[in-house]
Amino acid sequence: MSEELGITVPKKNFGEWYLEVVKKAGLADQRYPVKGFPVYMPWAMFMIKRITRMFEEEFERTGHEPAGFPVVIPESSLKKEKEHVKSFEKEVFWITHAGKNKLEERLFLRPTSETAIYPMYSLWIRTYQDLPLKLYQSGQVYRYETKMTKPLIRGREFFWLESHTVQKTAEAAQKQVEEDMRITENVIENKLGIPFMLFERPPWDKFPGAESTYAYDTIMPDGKIAQIATTHNLGRNFSKPFNITFTDEKEEKQYAYQTCFGPGVSRILSAVVSIHGDDKGLILPPELAPVQVVIIPILKKGHENKVKEKAHSLFSELRKSFRVRLDERSYRPGFKYHEWELKGVPVRVEIGPDDVAKGQVTIVRRDSGKKLAVSEKDVKKKISDILKDIFDSMKNRAKAFFDENVREAKNYKELKQNLKRGGLVKISFCYEEACAKKLKNDTGAEVRGIEFGANEKPVNKCVICGKPAKKVVYVARAY
């Protein structure tokens, strides 16, 4: 394999490894002439579309319907909710002209769609019979990030879905948070093998305008946390300024309760790349992989036709059940092996003259590198079993890494030591912003919040300031 093709940096040098994998596996090209806007290449784009569909299926299963709200929002809509505008006016792209004309009112590209959607909800919702209203939208949003951008992890354009629900009661809104969690579990854990914890963020780290923010955190290989989705319970903080009301069963006018949920498709894909990959490149979960099985014929002089024939008939057979590529390019087999390993294809099937003579093929697993000879007639069943097994072992390995990197600290010294090792650290905490700021200054770490549904009681004083502790929280350094 030429050095140009292979991964030259071990995964333990995570930052460099990540950029090399993104480039060499053909995920993104950063040379697009606008900063923070990479081009997503076919190998990534296939997976972005696939993750999007996984969520869309979950949304449809749970009674959400699709909608298409415009990408442009008038400045006046942004200004309706005070907290929201304060945070977002600094990070949106402004459209001021169309053709040769100056616009009467500036428009901005959606960084998230509350201010596009809620004026319409105000028009649509009349009575309790219209509720719950559960709409979702898939697509891109735009934020003028001033931090260093990185493909999929932090960009000025990113792929996500956002659902926006309107509910009759505070209880129903809180139940929606739980439904969102199950949706996330079904996709992220059960299809992609990515473990996460769900935290209620502290008040000073809420979504601007939300009553409470619930965020899905996973641990990246360098021990830093990536937030991959959030659900916000908006309470009535938006229904009041946007005038979203309904007439209840007693004919009384009520402000509605709202939630919104945004799984970050780009971020989720970055977690898949980072968490499952190894020194050779990507390892893709079978349900996500653009190619699940690659067939590589090994040609030796005098045996070409038999091998080619066998490869073609196997290809026809397997493509009925799997996403299969038959690689007949003129490169030598070793080069192809490395390229498909780099791209993370879960199963490689090699067919050489010896295999043909014995009525078998050689199957190689991407995750473990294990080879096994399989009789032709069992190939389909065997691949199906192996794909399941690959997923289970990827998921288990990722879960083990996650669990190893959740630690506990009983005092500030221990906390600092644990933070150096990366991952999440559980502490008793006074729940004061001042104390969180001190932590941030001392260590760069942030309070990620209270574990959703855990209801743990603090056993110590606040680990940072020594005052009485109010909550058990998890802290970590984050992307």
Add this chain to the structure above:
Amino acid sequence: MSEELGITVPKKNFGEWYLEVVKKAGLADQRYPVKGFPVYMPWAMFMIKRITRMFEEEFERTGHEPAGFPVVIPESSLKKEKEHVKSFEKEVFWITHAGKNKLEERLFLRPTSETAIYPMYSLWIRTYQDLPLKLYQSGQVYRYETKMTKPLIRGREFFWLESHTVQKTAEAAQKQVEEDMRITENVIENKLGIPFMLFERPPWDKFPGAESTYAYDTIMPDGKIAQIATTHNLGRNFSKPFNITFTDEKEEKQYAYQTCFGPGVSRILSAVVSIHGDDKGLILPPELAPVQVVIIPILKKGHENKVKEKAHSLFSELRKSFRVRLDERSYRPGFKYHEWELKGVPVRVEIGPDDVAKGQVTIVRRDSGKKLAVSEKDVKKKISDILKDIFDSMKNRAKAFFDENVREAKNYKELKQNLKRGGLVKISFCYEEACAKKLKNDTGAEVRGIEFGANEKPVNKCVICGKPAKKVVYVARAY
């Protein structure tokens, strides 16, 4: 049925009928506070997504791969191709600021992605082995339309896909035009029942920068033409300014040949709404319909439970094969019938106490209104047959309308008379822009072009100016 719900305008008053259907069937809401940017509601958005997927499947079948190019393009990229910039700089939205900062270079929202994609193609393509390169992208594009906007027909944001191919030879590029035509046929005719003709547009009506433009035209109910897709053979007009070159088999550097293809999802949906609909509202092709079968229980006192039970068991059974809705809302059956007719659901299943007693259900077809009693055990098979039959008859009816509205004219008087009747009129033509302008001034009609692949020889002098005719063309008034 309340007047508020039903369609009050007959389809023969097409303009008004269209807007009423769009509103009352829940396709789009034009009250969004930015002009030309309607909100697409679930019933439309489901279909927009579905048409998009139909094309994506065709693209994948024909070896295209997905890509994600940014929505923002720097002004300098637009300026590279002369014709292109002249046409588009008047109709793009300009981003000048981000947060509080003025941008160093203005960015515009893509009105089409040539100028986003081709700088990258220039970096990616090295040798003949990299060709053909066939990428596609699905999403929205943005044009500052100054003509009157209309939901789905003409908006400032519209849904489409665009594929961009790079080829070694002029012949290969021309073959791509044919592949695009088959893709369009497979979706638009074979799944949506929309007839079209493919025209090579005259030189004065080409896509800015293209060598030739091929456009897919259908006839709307008012006799006006809607262009629903285009393929452009770009020749080497873009590869030269964008420096897209490859080393050929003889190690010589060559400029590549390019094509691009854009099926307009919004426009296609507007054609489906318009062409198939009737005085009661939408009639949806079964493959496209968000709901294919609606079950309506007819409750009579004393028989509620039996009917409900039957409706539920039928619902469970049918949803394995179809997209089914069970409508148990408290409205009376007649109200529900009209609502689902308005929304175009192909098949309605009514279950009343009499049906239960006889072990049957009543099936009503949306297209013909025909009712038939079907024994319970045959329901699934029967619905499947009826859906096929509905599609065939929708397709045939649409084709018959199209064919009736393609006429021929031997002189200018006949041409003018035929244009008044609407549709396409075939004429012998000198193929001079001046003559096309005269036609436009006299009648409002445009030269739509030469039928692709027809190779017809003119039999008369130019019908408009009387000079020798060079081509047989079709003319029509268009959207």
